[in-house]
Amino acid sequence: MRRAWVSFQLAIIFSACAVTAACTPGAATNPGGSGGHIPGAVIVHVSLLTYPPVGSAYGTVSGFSPNPLVVTHGAVVQFVNDDNFAHTASSVGTAGFVNSPLSSSTQNQSGSDLATANWSSGVLQAAGYSQGLNTSTPGTYYYQCFYHYAQMRGVIVVQ
Ligand SMILES: [Cu+2]
Numbered sequence: 001m002r003r004a005w006v007s008f009q010l011a012i013i014f015s016a017c018a019v020t021a022a023c024t025p026g027a028a029t030n031p032g033g034s035g036g037h038i039p040g041a042v043i044v045h046v047s048l049l050t051y052p053p054v055g056s057a058y059g060t061v062s063g064f065s066p067n068p069l070v071v072t073h074g075a076v077v078q079f080v081n082d083d084n085f086a087h088t089a090s091s092v093g094t095a096g097f098v099n100s101p102l103s104s105s106t107q108n109q110s111g112s113d114l115a116t117a118n119w120s121s122g123v124l125q126a127a128g129y130s131q132g133l134n135t136s137t138p139g140t141y142y143y144q145c146f147y148h149y150a151q152m153r154g155v156i157v158v159q
Helices: 002-019
Strands: 042-046 069-071 076-081 090-093 139-144 153-158
Touching: 042 069
Parallel strands: 042 076, 069 153
Antiparallel strands: 090 139, 139 153
């Protein structure tokens, strides 16, 4: 009986690992990624290699597409990494882009709404999808990549 209970507990632990992007001891607790495309979510493609810098009303943007993305509030937005190396999509606020490195905390997935301060996809590996991000609040949301903050700059306008 006790043995069965222990097996059950182990099964719970391993199934928890299966839904977590990384289950390595000492790894970031929530590095990013999700099970895939959430039905109905608006996809932002992430690729340093595919989307060169272009001018926009919000400054030079690059590394994401569509960019700027304009959505009606209530939409769910999701990022997917089209490159074969890691990126993040990490909030830098609503005032504009930043020219200094992002906090290392942006490597952890955070937030479920663009109106959440410091939301981040966490580290998206190749073909990785972010969590779904709700768009509850109209506004202009700036985000950058932790690794390529100077080259990967995106805007989402929520109407
Ligand atoms: Cu990047």
